[in-house]
Amino acid sequence: MLPLVVVHGGAGHVPKERSENSAMGVCSATQAAYRILQDGGSSMDAVVEAVTRLENNPFFNAGCGSVLNVKGDVEMDAIVMDGRTLASGAVSAVRNIANPVQLARLVMDKTSHACLTAEGASQFARSMGVVEVPQESLITEYARMRWRNNLEPSANPVECQMGKMG
């Protein structure tokens, strides 16, 4: 069996000035995950590594670089699932965490639950020793600019993010 990993960024509109970094980001994350597979690592380790790297990359809408909600805050969601056992773990509306995907894996590995949300997810993260980070460290200037541009009642954030048509 030849190991394999496939990685994606967001479907939607990628501005031209960000397209090169977006392409480089997925290639770099894919190669890091592939090395894990080549060294005999599991598919779960590989996908968490790939997504962690993209969460740490400010050119993607996850982790550092996440879009802002209407109040200007960051709320993030993540999921992992293991095809051997159908085990899964997820977090939703979680704040002040650099890598929600790693927290989702902890939900899968350390609890009997499928999803923890908001403050409950934060409490679980603290109990697992996950370091909290300031919200500011997750917010990029680009995210703040898009948030500002879509505050007016006439704005269409979905169109801004997804593009007009495929």
Next chain:
Amino acid sequence: TVGAVAVDAEGNVACATSTGGMLNKMEGRVGDTPCIGSGGYADNLSGAVSTTGYGEDIMKVTLARLVLFHMEQGQSAEAASDVSLAYMKSRVGGLGGVVTVDPRGNWAACFSSRQMSWAAAQGGTLHHGLYAGEHFTQNI
């Protein structure tokens, strides 16, 4: 949104997906990503999928599980991904993208949106693209 699917040397599949959600969303809004079968699904008996796009539409069609359903009916990873995205577009008007693998090492990166950055590594080759129809390869 970002995500990944993989098959390891033992033929086990897995998926992971993470997102900041929709731009200027309501506080407390949760999209497809943390929902099993919508943001992702993995089953060694069929394959693994990670999704991206407009979360409310993805949830309405449980996109990740829909792709695997079509694979269980005998379709390839690519055909199942395309037909599922087309269904989402025609049924609820939603655009999005998926990456899909099966346990035998077949894979697809498909999207109905204008762009989706993607990359895949297999057999010492890196594949990648951004616009529809783009498929570059290079040695790793």
